[in-house]
Amino acid sequence: MPINRAAGGREGALSVVDYEQKVIRAVKSERAPLGYLTGEYGYGKTSTALHVWQSAEEANLVAVPPFQMLHLADLITAAHGWLRYRLTARNPKLALELDELHQQVTGQNLEEEARAKRVNAETLREWVERGRFILDLQPADFIRFFHRATEIVQRGGFDGWLMLPDEIQQYIGPAMLRSDDPIAPMFNLT
Numbered sequence: 001m002p003i004n005r006a007a008g009g010r011e012g013a014l015s016v017v018d019y020e021q022k023v024i025r026a027v028k029s030e031r032a033p034l035g036y037l038t039g040e041y042g043y044g045k046t047s048t049a050l051h052v053w054q055s056a057e058e059a060n061l062v063a064v065p066p067f068q069m070l071h072l073a074d075l076i077t078a079a080h081g082w083l084r085y086r087l088t089a090r091n092p093k094l095a096l097e098l099d100e101l102h103q104q105v106t107g108q109n110l111e112e113e114a115r116a117k118r119v120n121a122e123t124l125r126e127w128v129e130r131g132r133f134i135l136d137l138q139p140a141d142f143i144r145f146f147h148r149a150t151e152i153v154q155r156g157g158f159d160g161w162l163m164l165p166d167e168i169q170q171y172i173g174p175a176m177l178r179s180d181d182p183i184a185p186m187f188n189l190t
Contacts, residue, residue: 020052024059027160034190049164060159062086066166072185073137076105076145079163083149087156094156098149105137105145139189 014022026033037045049066056063064082067074080102087095110128113136114121127133153161 016048016051020055023052023162024056024061027056027061027162028059030160046166049166052162053164056162060157062153062158062161064161064163066164068167069165072142072189073106075163075165076102076137076142078165079145079149079161083153083161086158087152090156094152098152101145101148101152105141139185142189 023033023035037048046066053063053065062083064078067078069075069078080098084095084098087098106128110124111121113133114124117124124133150160
């Protein structure tokens, strides 16, 4: 969805307000809008994302605020942390259910990785928490987490949730320097 910083937009582009309303309507209609904000340094991408975050929260969505995405798994880490925070205030039991979901999605892979690498699972868990080991989650893991998290959030009285990763070039750039393909895993997920 091309947007324009001008309040009225321009031909073929939405204003920021129109953009945020379109995203909020899509989430509330139980659709999964995909998109990104792009522009030169200093254009205001993070400020725009913060504005969308505030508007989404005011519209009874849980909006994960902009966060720096260094690894694809950061999507689950950030979502779990913010959703848990918001659910704890409304329904602590649902926050615990979200914790169980997070453990199911990431813990299973931790156990598999620990066996494959012949290390203690608890040690690997500590490495993950410190950012020293990145889980190689599969698209199905992300989808399962997102789907179940949506059900939990809705049972908590919210109309849905929205995630706003920021600084995605921090994910893409280093991977490309290592000759990895950062786009394929993201493409497979979307």
